[in-house]
Amino acid sequence: EAGVAQSPRYKIIEKRQSVAFWCNPISGHATLYWYQQILGQGPKLLIQFQNNGVVDDSQLPKDRFSAERLKGVDSTLKIQPAKLEDSAVYLCASSLLGGRAINEQFFGPGTRLTVL
Amino acid sequence: SQQGEEDPQALSIQEGENATMNCSYKTSINNLQWYRQNSGRGLVHLILIRSNEREKHSGRLRxxxxxxxxxxxxxxxxxxxxxxxxxxxxxxxxxxGTALIFGKGTTLSVSS
Known part of the structure; x- marks a missing residue:
């Protein structure tokens, strides 16, 4: 089966500019996650969707980050305006089930963002 | 904040040797999962162990x-x-929610 798709793979912008990332999860997966991974650290959850509803966005810097999952399939993550500390790899993941179900997550290749 | 702390931060071994990595966490868990990340294949799920399990095997992984x-x-x-x-x-x-809380990771280098 096709994996989680993300684009672009790389993006370089200057601070205060805007940027958007796109994610297409595995077909049929109800739950979609966006993680931020700063160099040398593990991924940190930004937002979790179940179908097209938000389950957890407690760690999303809402003054500059926004995300949506239209029709419960694709998702976009936007940063506006970007700061230097936003330089990171942004990972999208999906899982078949949601709620309290125990299941593995499948990750996309990530988008590496560099803010100059 | 990150839940898990892996130890060691870095590990270098020779091919054929065994590698052991440890993880400590702070709060009660439903399950714990191990993932591998390299530049070629991204982040890949290796194994999941539930809180009522003590040991699990998968191929060369324990x-x-x-x-x-x-x-x-x-x-x-x-x-x-x-x-x-x-x-x-x-x-x-x-x-x-079912989001994962990751540690900082252990970097393993295996030389031939």
Whole structure:
């Protein structure tokens, strides 16, 4: 089966500019996650969707980050305006089930963002 | 904040040797998962162990879980150069969401 798709793979912008990332999860997966991974650290959850509803966005810097999952399939993550500390790899993941179900997550290749 | 802390931060071994990585976490968990990350294949799920399990095997991988000590270990036997990667433990709590909370990872280098 096709994996989680993300684009672009790389993006370089200057601070205060805007940027958007796109994610297409595995077909049929109800739950979609966006993680931020700063160099040398593990991924940190930004937002979790179940179908097209938000389950957890407690760690999303809402003054500059926004995300949506239209029709419960694709998702976009936007940063506006970007700061230097936003330089990171942004990972999208999906899982078949949601709620309290125990299941593995499948990750996309990530988008590496560099803010100059 | 990150839940897990892996130990060691970096590990270098020869092919054929065993590699052991440890993970400690802070709060009660529903399950614990190990992931591998390398530049070629991104972040890949290796194994999941539930809070009521103590040991699990998958191929050359062996995972143990001690909930009383809030710790887990990942053993890779007969390591290969292809095992070179960063390894992360990730926990899932009992809250409604199922998001993973990752540690900082162990970087494993296997030389031939």
């Amino acid at each position: 995972v143990t879980l001690d909930t009383s000590k809030k710790s887990s270990s990942l053993l890779i036997t007969a390591s290969r150069a292809a095992d070179t990667a960063s390894y992360f433990c990730a926990t899932v709590g009992y809250q409604a």
